[in-house]
Amino acid sequence: MRGWRPATEEALYGPRGFYRRPEGPAGHFRTSVHASPLFAEAVARLLLLVDEALAHPAELAFVDLGAGRGELVGGVLKALPAEVASRARGYAVERAARPAGLDHRVEWLPEPPAGVTGLLFANEWLDNVPVDVAEVDA
Ligand SMILES: C[S@@+](CC[C@H](N)C(=O)[O-])C[C@H]1O[C@@H](n2cnc3c(N)ncnc32)[C@H](O)[C@@H]1O
Numbered sequence: 377m378r379g380w381r382p383a384t385e386e387a388l389y390g391p392r393g394f395y396r397r398p399e400g401p402a403g404h405f406r407t408s409v410h411a412s413p414l415f416a417e418a419v420a421r422l423l424l425l426v427d428e429a430l431a432h433p434a435e436l437a438f439v440d441l442g443a444g445r446g447e448l449v450g451g452v453l454k455a456l457p458a459e460v461a462s463r464a465r466g467y468a469v470e471r472a473a474r475p476a477g478l479d480h481r482v483e484w485l486p487e488p489p490a491g492v493t494g495l496l497f498a499n500e501w502l503d504n505v506p507v508d509v510a511e512v513d514a
Pocket residue numbers: 395401407408409410441442443444445469470471472486498499500501504505
C-alpha cells in the first residue's frame with residue numbers, strides 16, 4: 377500500500393483534486409448545510425447559547441472547519457439577531473480557494489484562527505481527511 381496516502385491526498389486536494397473543483401462539494405452531493413436554511417438557523421441558535429455561556433464577548437467567533445464554499449458560515453451570520461451579528465466574526469477554514477461573491481464578513485483561512493473566542497464547528501469534515509487505515513507487510 378506504499379504511496380496510497382499521497383495518492384488519496386492528491387485526488388482530494390491536489391491541484392486537480394475533487395475538493396478544488398470550482399463547483400465545490402455542493403455540485404456533487406448535499407449535506408445538511410445545503411438541504412435547508414433550517415440547519416444554519418439551528419447552528420446560529422447554538423452560537424447564541426455559546427455567546428451567553430461566554431458572557432457576551434466583545435468579539436464572538438464562529439469558525440467553520442472544512443467550510444466547503446462558506447455556505448454555513450454565511451447562513452449563520454445571516455441568521456443572528458442584529459446585536460449579536462454586530463459582534464460576530466465568521467471564519468471559514470478551507471483547503472479550497474475562497475469562492476467569488478462570498479459574504480464580505482467571512483474571513484477565509486487555510487488554518488483555524490488563533491486566540492479567538494466563540495464556537496468551532498465542523499460539519500462532515502473528518503470523512504474527508506486521508507488516513508492510513510491499512511498496511512501491507514511481508
Ligand atoms: C464533505 S465537505 C463538507 C463541506 C461543508 N462543511 C458541508 O457540510 O457541506 C469537506 C470539506 O472539508 C474540507 N477540508 C478537508 N480537510 C481540511 C483541512 N485540513 N482544512 C480545511 N478544510 C479541509 C474539504 O476541502 C471540503 O470542502
